Amino acid sequence: MKKLLIATLCSTAIAAPAFAADSVKVGFSNRTLNGAFFNGLTEYMKIHAKEKGFNLIETDARGDMSKQFSDVEDMLSQGIDYLILNPQDPAAGVRIAKMAEQRGVPTFILDSDISLDAPVVTRVQANNAVNNQMIGEYAVEQFGEEPMKCIIISGNQGNLVGEARRTNFVRGVMETQLRKFNRTNLTILSQGWGNWDQQGGLKAMEDLIVANSDLNCVYSEMDDMALGAIRALKAANKLGQVKVFAHDGYKKGIEAVVKGELQASASNNPDALTQTILDIVDNYDKGQTDYPDYVYITPVLITKDNADKLYNPESIF
Template sequence: MGYTRKAWTLAVAAGVLMMSTASPAFAADCKVGISIKQLNAPYFAELMESAKKAAKAKGCKVLTADAQGKVMKQIADIEDMLSRDIDLLIMDPAGPDGLVQVTREAAQNGVKTVVLDSSINEAAKYVTVVQSNNKKNGELVGQWIVDKMGGKPLRIALISGAKGNPVGRVRRESVLSGIAKAQKQKYGEKNYTIVGHGWGNWTQQGGLNAMEDILTASKNINLLVSENDSMALGARRAIKAQGLTDQITIAAAADGQKQALKLIKEGKYGVTGLNAPDLIANTGVDIGIKAINGKLPEDFPKITYTPPVAITKSNVDKYYNPNSAF
């Protein structure tokens, strides 16, 4: 069955691409290599675990590697996987440009590549990138912020993941764009200031450190915007230590981490964007298996989005699972 880009996005939203229990005809001979850029945050650990489970459920042998945030290590890991005759590479790249050549090497060896979560240079050879709709999620989060905080001037502490990361850039720009658009529509003008900007490397400890530095420079802040939940959760510890929990609203562009959702339920955390690692991993493996079986349309889109959602207290019960690994 062929899909247009729009129809394919709707198919993902409807669950059409979720894993089936049926295995491909040659599944017993299938070997999947999974390379994740780092496993030092719950999101990436769950992305790896979900991808492993999905591939094994398809009857495939699985090789895994943690790039530890290092492009050169990830290249070496993937080259080792290629030498061990994998059929499918599932990759969360440590950088958008450094992995281009190794995807070409994979293609030359008949190996299909599916990219998860992060973006990659379009010069790479890959089937598709599977990720949450960071732009739409960010805009929804920005709109919620203005609905929640009204017309007051926003003084923002901004915490980003890693310098040069394209997904992080889209997340922060989209939240700020959503804020500006909503403010102009409701109040006639943009009214926010970035008081401080820190880099948290996607982790709770990084978020804590970044927020401590920002608060040392200025406590005149009423909004935290973080590019993921882990950093926001770390930053919240710094906010709590300074006695500023009633003053500062917490907003994350992504992920829907269990700890964050619990705090949303309790009214202690404002909003986050849906970026479910299990949905992304399952979808990516399913697409990859279809690719190595020759069952994808020729015009298959180069990016596959999961549905955009801003998770707030009004809808958190749909997404909170206290037994989730993430």
């Protein structure tokens, strides 16, 4: 694997030029718009593509692998120069990237992950390993030597990013417990699937509360699902006994951190992600074609100590 790279951003807005006849045509296939994060990806993609003078075609697969494949086929028929893909499924994503390669269109992966064998230029995402290990370490600070009895709320089965988030949260907890106490004290009571949105997190938590009355910890792979879990915990009068941790840095998640309902999150900023990937596309178009397998935006842990400073009520996400 090539050397990993952490990318930081400069968010300077520029005047948007009109599209020239020969302007770069970029296709963005988003896996869904169901959820604040995915909607944020598309909205910030529009903003930054306009800043660069790119001609953007964006689609919503609505969580359907077959639709995403058809969406990309249609964009390729429209003559896109580059494809930015947020794959609904890793295996289907490989097939889509191969289809684009056959048409001579370079593919860039955004947010989700895909096999290292896939014919893509690079993958732009949050540093899920570092972010979630930091969340796990912070969780141990909150619990001390008290046993952690955790529920995990995941997005969808087979999602590589979700897997990276939860496994690194667990790793962060256990490594910190070993370092501090020479033993681990973490039990994963159960796992639920929230489909990456608040309603899914609510339903998953409602189901899991019934069989796990002694839980004292919830880890969610996404803030929006965590907000649903918090609603369920409140309704069951259990939020006072449960500490909730999540990932994404959603502004409503940051509000929950300020309120003390969510203990910690970490930044997966769609503004930073889209600007980073479009910078890469721009540089690729200008001849810089050698990139590492992964390009990461800067890891940021969000807790009550910095939530006020990081909160932006005007943010799309």
